[in-house]
Amino acid sequence: MRYYDMKGFLTYLILWILSKKKMNGAEIAKELQKRRGTKPSPGTIYPVLKELKEKGLITAGKDKVYSLTRKGEKELMSACEFFCKTFYDMKEMFRCCR
């Protein structure tokens, strides 16, 4: 997986969110609404969940409550490292907005 492409943060944002709490699709959508200000449409979110599941990064039981797999955790970690490297001086950025 190539982080440097960075088309769409959504996938990683979802991984990030799921790393904190198990959720179903609708709950994820709500959480995104809260964070970004806009709610992704069903046509956006469910394909992403499907893809993440097929890649083995998340799993869900019959109740459709998703959580990260071990692989998903590693993937998220890698993404974090990439972000840290790319925005190694981002701390200033965060400082500026609080």
Add this chain to the structure above:
Amino acid sequence: MRYYDMKGFLTYLILWILSKKKMNGAEIAKELQKRRGTKPSPGTIYPVLKELKEKGLITAGKDKVYSLTRKGEKELMSACEFFCKTFYDMKEMFRCCR
């Protein structure tokens, strides 16, 4: 401009880089190489610079050394705020990789 789309971080990364130091296209490419590990192709970087210039976010003299305009600074600030809001708990992320 819609931050929540987030297709491609490149544009904002370039704004971020230019906010710290004036550079020409080649220098920007090198800096990106350093940060991301991959160097953007000319076909990637120059169209982005052109677009940013057309939007009035950056300017350059005859020497093609780019710098942020006032508008560009504001834009970057907005982007920062968006990131902070979206990843309000990202501090943990940064902690994990150092």
Add this chain to the structure above:
DNA sequence: ATAAATATATCGGTTGTCCGATACATACTT
């Protein structure tokens, strides 16, 4: 049990990022 509301899923199409290839301009060397 039926109806209504909510959640999940799929499909087609649009858009924008990014790249590779190519062409052009400018600066540097000898």
Add this chain to the structure above:
DNA sequence: AAGTATGTATCGGACAACCGATATATTTAT
């Protein structure tokens, strides 16, 4: 001044994110 290296620019196309619309499944209410 000619040739070489380096920087700049443009074009076409590949690919993926995202959305809107629609269909289906599941849960909740009556």
